[in-house]
Amino acid sequence: MTREVAAVYENGMLRPLEPLPLEEHQRVRVVITEAQTIPVRSHPDTAYLEAVKKEVAGMDQIPTLEEIHRITSKDTSSWAEAIISEREERF
Numbered sequence: 531m532t533r534e535v536a537a538v539y540e541n542g543m544l545r546p547l548e549p550l551p552l553e554e555h556q557r558v559r560v561v562i563t564e565a566q567t568i569p570v571r572s573h574p575d576t577a578y579l580e581a582v583k584k585e586v587a588g589m590d591q592i593p594t595l596e597e598i599h600r601i602t603s604k605d606t607s608s609w610a611e612a613i614i615s616e617r618e619e620r621f
Contacts, residue, residue, distance in 0.1 A: 536565065 536547045544560065552558065586592060593601070 533550075535550065537544045538547060539545075
């Protein structure tokens with residue numbers, strides 16, 4: 531079995547950041563690769579999130595999930611194309 535798992539080095543030991551399907555005292559081979567920092571572009575768009583929070587806070591009534599489904603089900607445009615287009619404009 532080969533599996534890549536993120537870990538943290540603490541107090542002289544590696545601590546995996548998720549449970550591992552290993553037996554107690556099972557021997558494994560560890561390859562250390564220093565984690566790279568996450569590019570800024572992959573972080574959530576905080577300005578957009580703040581704008582959405584303000585918009586929702588200013589609404590008289592927040593739509594229910596059923597209402598959102600009903601509204602969006604009528605939209606036949608490609609959301610993927612719209613998102614890609616918007617990202618190209620921003621970057």
